[in-house]
Amino acid sequence: MKEINLAKAELGKKLFFDPRLSKSGFISCNSCHNLSMGGTDNLKTSIGHKWQQGPINAPTVLNSSLNFVQFWDGRAETLKDQAGGPIANPGEMAFTHDLAQDVLVSIPGYITEFKQVFGDDKVNIDRVTDAIAEFEKTLVTPNSRFDQFLMGDKDAMTADEQAGYKLFQDSGCISCHYGEAMGGSSFQKMGVMEEYKAKSPAEGRMAVTGKDEDRFAFKVPTLRNVELTYPYFHDGEAGTLTEAVDVMGRLQLGAKFTDEQNAQIVAFLKSLTGDQPAFTLPLLPPSSDKTPPPKPFE
Numbered sequence: 001m002k003e004i005n006l007a008k009a010e011l012g013k014k015l016f017f018d019p020r021l022s023k024s025g026f027i028s029c030n031s032c033h034n035l036s037m038g039g040t041d042n043l044k045t046s047i048g049h050k051w052q053q054g055p056i057n058a059p060t061v062l063n064s065s066l067n068f069v070q071f072w073d074g075r076a077e078t079l080k081d082q083a084g085g086p087i088a089n090p091g092e093m094a095f096t097h098d099l100a101q102d103v104l105v106s107i108p109g110y111i112t113e114f115k116q117v118f119g120d121d122k123v124n125i126d127r128v129t130d131a132i133a134e135f136e137k138t139l140v141t142p143n144s145r146f147d148q149f150l151m152g153d154k155d156a157m158t159a160d161e162q163a164g165y166k167l168f169q170d171s172g173c174i175s176c177h178y179g180e181a182m183g184g185s186s187f188q189k190m191g192v193m194e195e196y197k198a199k200s201p202a203e204g205r206m207a208v209t210g211k212d213e214d215r216f217a218f219k220v221p222t223l224r225n226v227e228l229t230y231p232y233f234h235d236g237e238a239g240t241l242t243e244a245v246d247v248m249g250r251l252q253l254g255a256k257f258t259d260e261q262n263a264q265i266v267a268f269l270k271s272l273t274g275d276q277p278a279f280t281l282p283l284l285p286p287s288s289d290k291t292p293p294p295k296p297f298e
Contacts, residue, residue: 005134007117012135014282015128021100022093024049025294029132033061035277038228039139044236049094056202057236060229063222065137066181072218072234074187075208079133084125097125103292109285141225141274157271164268167261172253182223182272190216193254200235227270241266
């Protein structure tokens with residue numbers, strides 16, 4: 001794990017769970033990246049301000065510090081860059097950064113904590129996102145049965161799981177899902193051997209580069225804890241791991257797995273579930289008379 005500033009991470013934990021950073025006073029970072037549900041919301045696409053349905057599936061926040069970039073299209077280079085995006089997105093938390101700062105400045109408990117962490121009581125979005133990112137760095141999930149297997153415990157995985165791992169390697173899945181996070185290290189086009197008929201308007205990396213060759217190129221998601229992060233793909237159209245493995249095999253590899261092979265790969269994928277983050281839920285500092293009220297219907 002990267003070195004963590006514990007005081008900053010504790011502040012970031014409060015901010016991650018605080019719905020007052022949204023215009024409605026109802027949506028927090030944890031709403032879409034629920035730490036009780038694998039760091040996702042288990043919806044096809046997330047629900048934002050005034051019940052707007054977003055265009056894309058919420059990726060897990062677990063192990064996000066291992067990603068080479070953030071968001072499906074890679075528009076944020078760091079966790080800190082990513083953290084400010086949903087706050088200001090009108091379809092998500094729907095606040096401006098200035099208004100989010102106004103809320104925090106009005107809460108005495110936050111003023112005290114910002115001073116303790118940063119050395120003075122200045123509150124700005126740079127410090128807010130810095131603290132949230134520091135907390136997110138702690139959200140790693142070690143000690144999966146696959147990790148135990150790699151470290152020499154040959155009984156940590158069943159025969160079917162080991163057969164699935166061999167298929168995962170031999171069929172080419174590992175060419176994209178590699179490294180510590182089993183993904184998160186490259187962009188890949190969705191639909192290499194067959195066209196993917198997406199039901200989402202998201203166009204992937206093209207939205208950042210403007211290049212047609214980047215259309216439907218998305219950041220490869222991590223496979224750690226994948227049994228918890230359903231539904232799958234950027235549009236959430238695969239509801240189960242069985243369906244996801246079938247689609248990925250055909251569209252990306254040109255492979256048609258048998259039912260037995262599919263089941264073995266799914267078994268292997270379930271061995272990637274690690275120890276989930278466990279901590280005391282933060283007690284958020286109370287608002288003051290000066291705290292701007294939420295505006296859920298505006």
